[in-house]
Amino acid sequence: MSEASTPEQVAAAAPQLPGWLQKVSEFTPARSLALGFGIFAVNPVDASCAIIAGIDIAGAPxxxxxxxxxxxxxxxVGVAPIAVPxxxxxxxxxxxxxxxERLRTWIAGHTNVLNAALILVIGVLQLQKAVSALIS
Incomplete structure (x- = not known):
């Protein structure tokens, strides 16, 4: 992957999915829901974002x-990236x-741009919180 120079080369060089993940397309809706919840529940980033959102909403005036x-x-907004496709x-x-497939290839080749955009959004939101706290 380090030698890839185009998004297509990056996508082609990406490691193959594990066997159980290749079979996801054959899952029943119930099994898919269980897998999705399991992945969400064990991912500390997802779980902490949901908990923090709940605390922010509960504490908001x-x-x-x-x-x-x-x-x-x-x-x-959280479900949209899964529900839309x-x-x-x-x-x-x-x-x-x-x-x-074209979208997957583009995402695989531009993860650095997507990550930078996400960090920028988080930074702007944190800056907005800090400025509004100073003004209040």
Whole structure:
């Protein structure tokens, strides 16, 4: 992978998925849900983000309805990266495969840009929190 110079070369050089992960496409919906929850529950980053979001929502000076709306939006944004491709495949069937493959190749070749964008967003949000705390 270190010698790859294009996104396509990076995707082609990426290690193959383990056998159990290659069989994910054959999972039943219940097994997929269990796997997804298991991966979420054991990932400390995901679990801590959900816990911190819950604490922030509970401690915010908003009504119960507003808090519920924010919680629903948080869940929707968190689920969207999984739900959108799933619904796309359900709507388009086999015709979705080429687009999803191109997207996977692009993501594999541009993870550094995506990570930098994520860090930038987190930094801006933290800066906004600090500035608003100073103003208050």
């Amino acid at each position: 908003v009504t119960a309805g507003q808090g519920a709306a924010v919680a629903i939006a948080f869940v929707a 799933v619904f796309f495949v359900l709507a388009r069937g086999d015709a979705a495969a080429p687009l999803l």
